[in-house]
Amino acid sequence: MELGIILETNDPERVWNAFRLANTALDADHSVEVFLLGDGVEAPDLDHEKFNPHGVMLKYAQNGGKLFACGTCLDSRDLDADDLRPRASMDDYLRIVEDDEKVLTIG
Secondary structure, eight states: OEEEEEEOOOOHHHHHHHHHHHHHHHHTTOEEEEEEOGGGGGGGGOOOSSOOHHHHHHHHHHTTOEEEEEHHHHHHTTOOOBTTBOEEOHHHHHHHHHHOSEEEEEO
């Protein structure tokens, strides 16, 4: 299966759960793409005593998961693109929605 996840939140528990799902799907040999949109572009910077958003994002990236981050959303927050939030466009977002078999929005 090809799974697309649109992540529109900077809530540590929701980010953590989104990437737990993404990692589980990768472990089951599915293809996964995560598009960080809006507050979601802040996800790599999150720190929480109970949840570990950064850690599950690292695992996802290291296991071959594909990441995209809205360039306009990065700019509006004065954030730079990096390995856990590679700059992407609405064209990338549209391709995910059009091409992936299942698309979830977590916000």
